[in-house]
Amino acid sequence: MNLVPSTDVAAIDLARIDLSDPALFADGDPHAVWQAMRQRDPVRWQAVDSTGFWAVSTFDGAERVLTDHATFSSTGGVVLNMLGRPEPAQGQQFSATDPPELARIRGPLQRELAMRAVQQHAAVVREHVRGLLGSLSGSFDFATAVSPLPMAFLGPLMGIPAQDWPLIARLVAMSVAEHDPDTAVEEGPQATLDRGHRELFAYLLNLSLEHRKRPRGDLVNALLALPISAGGVVANCYSLILGAAAAIAHVPTGTLAELLRTGQYPTWAARRAHIPGAVEEAIRWTSPAGHFLRTATRDTFIDGTAIAAGDAVVLWIGSSNRDERYFPDPHRLNPFRRGQRHLAFGAGAHYCIGAALARLALRIVFEEMFQRFSSFELAGDIVHVRSTWLAGIKSLPVVGRPR
Amino acid sequence: MQQRAELEGRLIELWSEKLGVPTVTAEDNFFALGGDSLLAADLLMDIYEEFGLEIDAAVLFLRPTIADLLQEVSAV
Ligand code: HEM
Numbered sequence: 328m329n330l331v332p333s334t335d336v337a338a339i340d341l342a343r344i345d346l347s348d349p350a351l352f353a354d355g356d357p358h359a360v361w362q363a364m365r366q367r368d369p370v371r372w373q374a375v376d377s378t379g380f381w382a383v384s385t386f387d388g389a390e391r392v393l394t395d396h397a398t399f400s401s402t403g404g405v406v407l408n409m410l411g412r413p414e415p416a417q418g419q420q421f422s423a424t425d426p427p428e429l430a431r432i433r434g435p436l437q438r439e440l441a442m443r444a445v446q447q448h449a450a451v452v453r454e455h456v457r458g459l460l461g462s463l464s465g466s467f468d469f470a471t472a473v474s475p476l477p478m479a480f481l482g483p484l485m486g487i488p489a490q491d492w493p494l495i496a497r498l499v500a501m502s503v504a505e506h507d508p509d510t511a512v513e514e515g516p517q518a519t520l521d522r523g524h525r526e527l528f529a530y531l532l533n534l535s536l537e538h539r540k541r542p543r544g545d546l547v548n549a550l551l552a553l554p555i556s557a558g559g560v561v562a563n564c565y566s567l568i569l570g571a572a573a574a575i576a577h578v579p580t581g582t583l584a585e586l587l588r589t590g591q592y593p594t595w596a597a598r599r600a601h602i603p604g605a606v607e608e609a610i611r612w613t614s615p616a617g618h619f620l621r622t623a624t625r626d627t628f629i630d631g632t633a634i635a636a637g638d639a640v641v642l643w644i645g646s647s648n649r650d651e652r653y654f655p656d657p658h659r660l661n662p663f664r665r666g667q668r669h670l671a672f673g674a675g676a677h678y679c680i681g682a683a684l685a686r687l688a689l690r691i692v693f694e695e696m697f698q699r700f701s702s703f704e705l706a707g708d709i710v711h712v713r714s715t716w717l718a719g720i721k722s723l724p725v726v727g728r729p730r
Numbered sequence: 731m732q733q734r735a736e737l738e739g740r741l742i743e744l745w746s747e748k749l750g751v752p753t754v755t756a757e758d759n760f761f762a763l764g765g766d767s768l769l770a771a772d773l774l775m776d777i778y779e780e781f782g783l784e785i786d787a788a789v790l791f792l793r794p795t796i797a798d799l800l801q802e803v804s805a806v
Contacts, residue, residue, distance in 0.1 A: 415766035528767040529787035532774060536784060557775030558768025 329711070330581055330613070330718075331658045332359035339363040346382050346641070346715070347375045347407060349506035352617070353713035358658065361646035370632035373641075378411050380620070380639035381629070386670065388630045389647035392621055392640055394675035396426050399640060401677065403622035407715050408505065408520055410620065410639055419559035422566045426676045432563065433680065435549050439484075442683040448483050452688050455479035456695045463699075466706050469723040470580045477572040479688055484546045485567065486538065491530075498527040499572045504714035509721065524565075531564040532557075570681050577615035577712075577719030578606075579692050584723055585612070585660050587705045595662060596697040605662035606689045611669035612660045614645045617718040619673065644670050645718050701730045734800060737781065741796045748773055760794035767791070 334356045344351070344360050351357055364371055364384040373382045383389050392399045402417040402425060404410070417423045421433045438444065455478060463472055474496065481487040487495065500507065501523025505516040512519045535557070538547040546567060550560045586592040595605060623638045634640060648669050649657040672679035679685070707724030738756060745754045749763050760770060770790050777783050789802045 415768050419768065525767060525791040526788070528771065529791040532771045532787040535771075536775075536778060536787075556768070556772050558771040561771040562768055 329356050329358060330585060332356055332362055334359045336362045336366070341368055341371065345375075346373045346643075347380075347410075349713045349715050352715055352718065353507075353711050357645065357718075358649060361643060361649065362651075365646065365650060369630045370634075375410065378639070380407075380410060380641045381632070381634055383629055383640060383642040384646040384650075385630055386647040386650035386653045389642035389644065389670055390674055391629060392642045393619070393670065393673055393677070396676055398624055398627050399621035400425050400624050401621060403620070403639070405620050405677075406503075407618060407620055407641060416559070416562040419555055420562035420566055421680070422677065423562075429676055432553060432555065432559075433676075435553065436546060436563075436567075437680055439546055439549055440680050440684055442687075445684045445687055448480060448684070449687060449691070451483055452479040453691050453695070456688075456691050460692075460695050460699055463727060464729045466724065466726045469583055469703075469725050469727075470576070470721050473576045473579050473692065476576045476579075476688065476692065480684055481568070481571060484571070485564065486534065486543050486545055486547060494530070495527075495568065495572060498523050498530065499569060502527060502569060503573045503717050504712050507713040507721070527565060527568070528561055531561045531568065535560050535564060567681075570679065571684075573717060574615035574719075575685055575688065577717070578609050578613045578689055579696065580720045580723055581613035581615070581718075582609040582660065583696075583703065583725075584705075584709055584720055587703055587725070589660070591660070592703060593701075595693075596701070598662070599694065599697060601662055602690055602693050602697075603686075604665065606686060606693055607669075608660060608662050608664050609693075610671045610685075610689065611648050611654075611664075611667075613718065614648045614669075614671045615717060615719050616671065616673075617645045617714075617716050618643050644673075699729055700727045702728045734804065737803065738796065738800055740780070741777075741799060744773060744776060745796065754796070756796040756800070758795060760790065765794070770794070 336359050339360060341363055351360070361384050364382065369385045370388060371382050373379055383392055401423055404412065405422050418428060421429055424432060459472055459475060475492055478489055478492050482489060500510040501519050504510050505519040510519060512522060535547055535551060539551055542548045547564060550563050586595055618641050621640045623634050623636055623640055625636045627634050648671060651657050654667065672682040704726045706726045709720055710722035712719045712721050742754050745760065746752060748769050749765055751763050754763065774785055774787055774790055777785060783803060785799060785802055789798055
């Protein structure tokens with residue numbers, strides 16, 4: 328999807344916009360649509376076939392939905408492709424479980440993924456990132472080059488061997504970008520989702536059996552030690568792998584595309600001391616996990632709009648992180664924004680469990696990228712992912728000049 | 731052969747217990763009977779614990795009938 332609005336916001340007719348249509352995100356201008364929503368209709372009903380959802384576009388609205396767990400439940404599924412389908416993992420998988428039960432499953436993993444605990448992986452992550460970027464020069468596709476970034480932690484955390492990455496990457500894509508032509512199987516998006524989900528489940532079930540026979544002391548073993556069923560263990564592995572593998576590489580790719588568009592690459596590369604702030608801004612600005620879904624448990628209001636018990640509510644992170652009331656000049660990628668909260672990792676009890684690891688890995692990616700390349704040039708057309716959930720670029724052809 | 735018949739009987743029992751369906755045949759599809767991925771994982775873990783049999787999960791997820799599982803087991 329276009330990462331900055333490029334059409335006339337005033338001319339957008341919201342009645343004709345379909346936020347559930349992946350085409351809007353592949354070829355359309357969702358940031359212009361969201362801006363129009365924030366101005367005119369911040370909480371808008373989006374009909375989808377015989378059902379629909381409330382689309383929440385503001386920072387305040389999204390934060391409220393994310394943090395008011397009693398009113399907005401995760402048990403009905405958390406992504407749009409679950410709309411209207413029962414969530415089998417509720418109560419067993421952390422992403423589909425509400426507090427207070429959530430803490431029982433999440434606690435042990437959270438300790439393993441805290442900043443202090445992930446710091447020990449820094450050297451391994453750096454070595455992996457050097458392996459990805461270290462030999463590149465001349466023309467290459469930057470999106471392809473950084474896409475195996477998640478392997479930096481899927482190995483140490485879950486015992487997934489490097490040679491399985493192409494398979495994992497394909498199954499994860501089928502599970503989160505089922506409309507993308509590079510991913511979808513012939514039978515269509517629903518079949519793509521079902522197949523990706525089942526094959527990934529099968530893979531993870533074999534992986535947990537392996538861990539059971541030969542414990543490795545990693546996250547999979549931490550899950551096996553919990554009082555949950557085998558299905559629950561695999562469902563949590565599934566959450567972990569989607570969380571870990573789907574979004575992260577889109578932060579450097581989207582950011583580089585914008586730095587090339589605005590000519591800011593040399594400025595960013597020259598200020599390495601500012602990398603932590605720049606990475607935080609890059610995460611806000613790219614917001615690769617684009618939306619989350621909740622189900623209202625009672626009648627309530629969001630930004631003044633009445634919501635009925637049982638209604639589906641989708642908060643658009645891409646929009647709330649560009650809310651002009653929180654972020655002055657919101658579409659500008661500005662590494663000097665300081666002390667500002669954003670919602671790219673969510674908020675409240677489901678706040679991304681991998682956030683510390685993601686920040687660590689992203690700092691290393693930016694350090695290594697700035698260290699290796701003095702400049703880049705765009706060398707072809709940018710292709711965006713066709714997905715309502717994953718905001719990102721799947722092809723960024725560049726010519727890179729090593730220092 | 732004896733073991734196979736025993737396994738088939740036990741699988742039918744396990745399926746009807748997990749799925750809450752009174753009659754299950756060897757040709758029924760686990761997911762069509764209302765099974766989901768979590769139940770499928772529970773089932774394979776039970777088979778592993780009870781019989782020490784490691785069935786490749788892909789068989790249950792992609793060819794989800796008892797007949798297919800039995801065929802897989804005899805091939806091991
Ligand atoms: C830049 C990269 C990432 C982004 C933008 C991101 C974003 C998010 C967001 C917004 C949520 C909240 C979902 C909700 O409220 O329902 C979340 C949850 C989660 N993330 Fe991440 N994530 C990233 C990286 C990771 C990594 C590296 C891991 C694994 C190590 C991970 C694992 C998870 C898991 C397991 C959850 C579910 C937690 C729960 O529901 O309690 N994520 N992520």
